[in-house]
Amino acid sequence: xxxxxxxxxxxxxxxxxxxxxxxxxxxxxxxxxxxxxxxxxxxxxxxxxxxxxxxxxxxxxxxxxxxxxxxxxxxxxxxxxxxxxxxxxxxxxxxxxxxxxxxxxxxxxxxxxxxxxxxxxxxxxxxxxxxxxxxxxxxxxxxxxxxxxxxxxxxxxxxxxxxxxxxxxxxxxxxxxxxxxxxxxxxxxxxxxxxxxxxxxxxxxxxxxxxxxxxxxxxxxxxxxxxxxxxxxxxxxxxxxxxxxxxxxx
Ligand code: PGA
Numbered sequence: 623x624x625x626x627x628x629x630x631x632x633x634x635x636x637x638x639x640x641x642x643x644x645x646x647x648x649x650x651x652x653x654x655x656x657x658x659x660x661x662x663x664x665x666x667x668x669x670x671x672x673x674x675x676x677x678x679x680x681x682x683x684x685x686x687x688x689x690x691x692x693x694x695x696x697x698x699x700x701x702x703x704x705x706x707x708x709x710x711x712x713x714x715x716x717x718x719x720x721x722x723x724x725x726x727x728x729x730x731x732x733x734x735x736x737x738x739x740x741x742x743x744x745x746x747x748x749x750x751x752x753x754x755x756x757x758x759x760x761x762x763x764x765x766x767x768x769x770x771x772x773x774x775x776x777x778x779x780x781x782x783x784x785x786x787x788x789x790x791x792x793x794x795x796x797x798x799x800x801x802x803x804x805x806x807x808x809x810x811x812x813x814x815x816x817x818x819x820x821x822x823x824x825x826x827x828x829x830x831x832x833x834x835x836x837x838x839x840x841x842x843x844x845x846x847x848x849x850x851x852x853x854x855x856x857x858x859x860x861x862x863x864x865x866x867x868x869x870x871x872x
Pocket of ligand 1 (some may be wrong): 855857
């Protein structure tokens, strides 16, 4: 049975004290059994987050990492560094990394390999832009992103991959894909995995939806057969909204 997951991507928000406060509020909430909850604070607050969450069922993820193990890469962070502060999950390929930091599919493929070599779990983000959808090429774009970023992996590697389909036009815009659009794409993604690997493997991969998920639309989106949860941006910065989304599985 694949996992139901709600992950909060805090992006470049929350200083150290805000991070601690938000975590303290989250810690007094009940986490429903069967739902994996993750938060991704910024690098400087990861150690505080893992320290506060020892023995608590919220996983801390990083928002990015470098593809090399170490070396002369000023300003960068390696997988080993993340692991040394208790972080073994990492978001890769977020559309903001692709757009503003020019991360390509080829670079992401390298980052994914490095993360898996370091025994980390990857939350791999991908999704089409608005003009792709208006031109009817959203399925081709998504298939290419999957092929280029992830299809070098063996079937077994996928035990440590979580997918996050995030149509770029829905991120931070308040415009959400309809539950039907999300389901249609998630089913396509699963079929694409089944064709490359096997149906059994495709059924085991959690596919999250991301893009303006809020307490008022989460239940309908998560209710779709191939949607296994969400990657939440804006609404994850408010404990009440985030917990409402965590509790939205029916
Ligand atoms: P949003 O962000 O929920 O604010 O649209 C989602 C994301 O960027 O992962």
